[in-house]
Amino acid sequence: MVAPTTIKEHMEVIGSDGVHVGIVDGLEGRDQVKLTKDDADAGGEHHFIPLAWVDHVDESVHLKQSGAEARARWKTH
Template identity: 45%
Template sequence: MIDKSKITEHAEILGSCGRHVGTVDHVEGDFIKLTRSDSEDGQHHYLPISAVASVEEGKVTTTMNHQAARSLLQDSPEAGLGADPTLG
């Protein structure tokens, strides 16, 4: 389990391949909120903490390559909850 407190503001998020995924704005619950500057639509997006493999030297590395990690980005931390009718 990743220690969320080690994920710092403005840390670079990298795929397991070493390519850029985004930049940390801050941690919100079980998600990392990415800065708008890395977004094609100018909006914040969220990456599940469960996708993080490690946090070292101010860099967050995901468990998958950058393309797979970017495919997990959500528009809000609640975006994934709609699939289960018992959650909301």
């Protein structure tokens, strides 16, 4: 699993297919990545994805799922 400390605010989140999923707003607890609500795909709501979905982090957060799959399964609080 990726260390949560490697995920920083304002990093782009990208699906395994290279599709933009969102922008990191921060971490929620120890196992959720909170995405900004201002992103075009967010619809004005914060969305949360499990840290377990993260494949790796470089200048962006890369997911194990495609962009469409991540958006279909993300959660709102």
